[in-house]
Amino acid sequence: MKGKIRMSMELSKVYISYKHDSKYDGELDSIKKGLQNNGIGFSIDQTSLGYKDDIEEYEKEIGQADRVIMIITPGYFKSLACMFEMTQIFKHGRVEERVFPIVDMGYIPRNGDGLSQIKKFWQSEKKKKAQELAKESGNSRFRITEIKKIDNIICQLDDLWQFIVHVNTGSIDELTKDDAAMLIVALKKSLPTPLVDREMNGSSLMSADTKPTTPRAVSQYGDKSIYIENNSGDIIIN
Numbered sequence: 538m539k540g541k542i543r544m545s546m547e548l549s550k551v552y553i554s555y556k557h558d559s560k561y562d563g564e565l566d567s568i569k570k571g572l573q574n575n576g577i578g579f580s581i582d583q584t585s586l587g588y589k590d591d592i593e594e595y596e597k598e599i600g601q602a603d604r605v606i607m608i609i610t611p612g613y614f615k616s617l618a619c620m621f622e623m624t625q626i627f628k629h630g631r632v633e634e635r636v637f638p639i640v641d642m643g644y645i646p647r648n649g650d651g652l653s654q655i656k657k658f659w660q661s662e663k664k665k666k667a668q669e670l671a672k673e674s675g676n677s678r679f680r681i682t683e684i685k686k687i688d689n690i691i692c693q694l695d696d697l698w699q700f701i702v703h704v705n706t707g708s709i710d711e712l713t714k715d716d717a718a719m720l721i722v723a724l725k726k727s728l729p730t731p732l733v734d735r736e737m738n739g740s741s742l743m744s745a746d747t748k749p750t751t752p753r754a755v756s757q758y759g760d761k762s763i764y765i766e767n768n769s770g771d772i773i774i775n
Contacts, residue, residue: 550578551724552599554622555608564639564713568606571717577724592618600625604724605636608709609701611643614655617662617683620690627693632700637723640701641709652698656691663687 551572555565572579580602586595599605599622607626613619626636645651663684670680706712712720 550580550602551604551606552602553579553581553606553608554599554619554626555581555606556610556612556616556619558610558612561608561610561641561709564709565608567713567715568608568639568717568720571721574716575721575725577721593621596622597625601629602626603635604727606720607636607638609638609640609642611641611645614645615658617686617690620659621686623697624686624689624693627696632696633704634727636700637720638701638704638706639709639712639720640706647702652694655698656694659687659691659694663691 553565553568555561569579569581580599582592582595586592596618605626607613607623626632629635640647642651645654666680666684666687670677670684673680707719
């Protein structure tokens with residue numbers, strides 16, 4: 538008989554989307570330490586991007602992630618790379634479920650005036666890129682790609698603003714103190730309900746609620762017997 542019994546209650550790898558800024562190094566370290574202490578795998582460009590890796594592909598990977606911590610700061614709003622990550626995150630939907638925002642707006646008003654301010658910034662950036670493209674006779678694929686990214690940023694800004702203005706994010710100090718304890722609690726609450734999958738010849742799928750809790754034993758005709766009780770990991774029977 539061949540089969541596999543698997544009980545799963547794991548948090549998928551968490552990605553961190555942020556703008557490099559030494560001002561927030563302490564908060565970033567607290568988040569990483571909290572994730573590590575709680576056995577939650579995470580991906581951040583500092584350690585996940587290797588030599589010659591494709592940066593844009595990694596940004597797209599962040600956009601598709603099941604869980605993303607977005608550290609939204611004034612510098613984040615004005616970074617083409619960060620805002621491209623934002624467009625990818627929103628492109629894949631379920632933002633309320635997938636995204637855990639940590640917001641420090643700084644000098645940017647957390648209202649319609651702030652939205653107008655950021656839109657004007659990107660509209661100005663688009664104009665600059667278009668002028669640079671014209672000087673290059675319109676033949677620069679790199680400039681064209683930049684302009685397309687900015688167009689997507691401008692189109693997505695209302696959704697981003699709706700999210701960060703209407704969702705209670707608390708303060709960055711509260712979310713990152715004590716090794717980001719409050720953030721870790723929120724991440725753990727997003728865990729799926731434990732499930733038991735059974736893939737055995739002739740057996741049916743059994744849920745955690747209906748699974749027998751009596752001790753299980755496997756007898757072997759040989760020198761030793763095998764006894765298994767209260768197992769919560771993988772049991773492979775060959």
